[in-house]
Amino acid sequence: MDKYKISGGRRLEGCVRIQTAKNSVLPILAAAVLTDGAVTVLNVPDITDVRNMVKILCRLGCRAAYRGDDIVIDSSCADNCEIPRALAHELRSSVFLLGSVISRFHRARIAYPGGCDIGLRPVDLHLTGLKRLGVEITESNGYITCSCKKLVGNEIMLDCPSVGATENLMLAAVRAEGETVIKNAAREPEIEDLQNFLNSMGAKVCGAGSGTVRIEGVSRLGGSVYQPIADRIEAGTFLIAAAMCGGNIELEGINAENLSSLLHKLRENGCKLRIKNDKIYFRSDKRPVSVKSIETQPYPGFPTDLQAQMTALCCVSSGNSIVTENLFETRFKYVPELRRMGADITVVDRCAFVRGVEKLRGAVTVANDLRGGAALVIAALAAEGESEVLGISHIDRGYSRFEYKLASLGAAIERAGT
Numbered sequence: 405m406d407k408y409k410i411s412g413g414r415r416l417e418g419c420v421r422i423q424t425a426k427n428s429v430l431p432i433l434a435a436a437v438l439t440d441g442a443v444t445v446l447n448v449p450d451i452t453d454v455r456n457m458v459k460i461l462c463r464l465g466c467r468a469a470y471r472g473d474d475i476v477i478d479s480s481c482a483d484n485c486e487i488p489r490a491l492a493h494e495l496r497s498s499v500f501l502l503g504s505v506i507s508r509f510h511r512a513r514i515a516y517p518g519g520c521d522i523g524l525r526p527v528d529l530h531l532t533g534l535k536r537l538g539v540e541i542t543e544s545n546g547y548i549t550c551s552c553k554k555l556v557g558n559e560i561m562l563d564c565p566s567v568g569a570t571e572n573l574m575l576a577a578v579r580a581e582g583e584t585v586i587k588n589a590a591r592e593p594e595i596e597d598l599q600n601f602l603n604s605m606g607a608k609v610c611g612a613g614s615g616t617v618r619i620e621g622v623s624r625l626g627g628s629v630y631q632p633i634a635d636r637i638e639a640g641t642f643l644i645a646a647a648m649c650g651g652n653i654e655l656e657g658i659n660a661e662n663l664s665s666l667l668h669k670l671r672e673n674g675c676k677l678r679i680k681n682d683k684i685y686f687r688s689d690k691r692p693v694s695v696k697s698i699e700t701q702p703y704p705g706f707p708t709d710l711q712a713q714m715t716a717l718c719c720v721s722s723g724n725s726i727v728t729e730n731l732f733e734t735r736f737k738y739v740p741e742l743r744r745m746g747a748d749i750t751v752v753d754r755c756a757f758v759r760g761v762e763k764l765r766g767a768v769t770v771a772n773d774l775r776g777g778a779a780l781v782i783a784a785l786a787a788e789g790e791s792e793v794l795g796i797s798h799i800d801r802g803y804s805r806f807e808y809k810l811a812s813l814g815a816a817i818e819r820a821g822t
């Protein structure tokens with residue numbers, strides 16, 4: 405069990421290149437099962453979730469090879485349509501494979517991915533949509549078993565704009581017979597990225613990002629060499645860290661459009677931001693001014709994946725804030741850990757009521773999910789004194805070289821064994 409040892413109170417200065425987006429790479433790797441052609445995904449982040457997805461692809465009979473930071477997937481030998489419990493539980497995003505495995509084999513069996521530390525994480529919208537495409541589904545002793553004679557395009561209306569359900573149904577529909585229309589689809593940038601990747605393989609997908617995705621089924625797909633977009637959540641995490649510590653940082657390789665709801669809030673905090681091409685220049689020289697309210701919403705609203713980090717910023721801002729988590733049931737599990745650092749936060753149902761304090765104090769805290777863990781790290785960077793953050797395997801799921809990047813900005817952080 406690794407941990408971070410952190411000495412807080414330093415300003416952050418310097419430049420960081422943003423990693424390729426975890427939440428683009430995962431569905432794109434799942435999409436590689438749809439074709440016999442070679443798929444190369446460029447500059448893939450070295451994170452646990454990606455390594456686990458590659459493990460699952462190999463379990464399906466695909467061949468996968470790392471070439472430097474790129475991954476080459478050859479699914480021509482894929483011959484297994486079952487994802488066992490151990491792997492499905494290790495990686496919730498394995499559920500994305502349902503769509504591509506059914507599309508390829510016309511059957512699939514996957515252990516129910518189950519919940520995690522941020523909520524129940526149901527998959528009912530995925531399954532209802534697949535049934536609309538002609539898939540027969542049974543659920544028994546923790547497994548979802550799917551089969552179909554063929555996939556037939558249809559109109560699907562999602563009850564809520566689920567990212568995973570939108571992506572899964574796109575994967576199931578690209579080789580279906582006829583047209584599929586997904587209404588009330590998620591609008592996240594990663595959905596458009598998946599559309600662009602599928603089209604680079606010869607699919608016919610349009611409308612991603614608009615709320616209605618149209619897929620014209622094609623009989624076969626080719627290979628592709630593809631660079632997914634940059635990780636807007638990693639970028640947002642670094643910006644919030646600099647807002648908490650004070651500093652002057654530059655982020656490279658990020659499309660600021662994909663972060664506009666956060667940039668709007670940081671300007672409300674009194675931070676200075678300038679955008680130039682694929683760079684974001686950030687400066688903050690004084691204590692942030694409290695943002696009165698933050699409500700997480702589906703894109704383009706404020707991202708739930710930056711909720712914990714933003715709450716940490718509210719803890720050291722001047723004034724009071726209310727943070728409302730509208731997407732997941734239990735995404736405040738990091739709050740007791742922040743209270744250990746002197747934060748003044750009260751959680752009632754889906755709301756965190758925060759009274760800003762001048763300074764947090766160093767403490768030993770424990771991460772219990774990916775983004776909550778990142779919030780504990782940036783809080784420790786801003787706190788006075790020494791901190792340790794345990795359970796950083798959660799953080800390794802989604803941030804590659806996190807401590808190196810923060811240290812390159814002047815943070816005093818190192819990884820140690822416990």
Ligand code: EPZ
Pocket residue numbers: 426427430497523524525526527528529530531564565566567568569590708709730731732733774775802
């Ligand atoms: C994706 O998860 C992301 N993961 C999450 O990022 C992100 O928090 C989430 O989208 C929301 O933006 C990946 O892309 C790998 P959803 P996903 O389906 O697809 C409900 C991170 O930190 N819902 O959009 O699982 C669900 O309960 C991770 O990088 C159903 O009710 O999220 C939730 O309330 C965490 N039934 C809401 O929709 C379903 O069948 C949004 O979930 C599916 C979802």
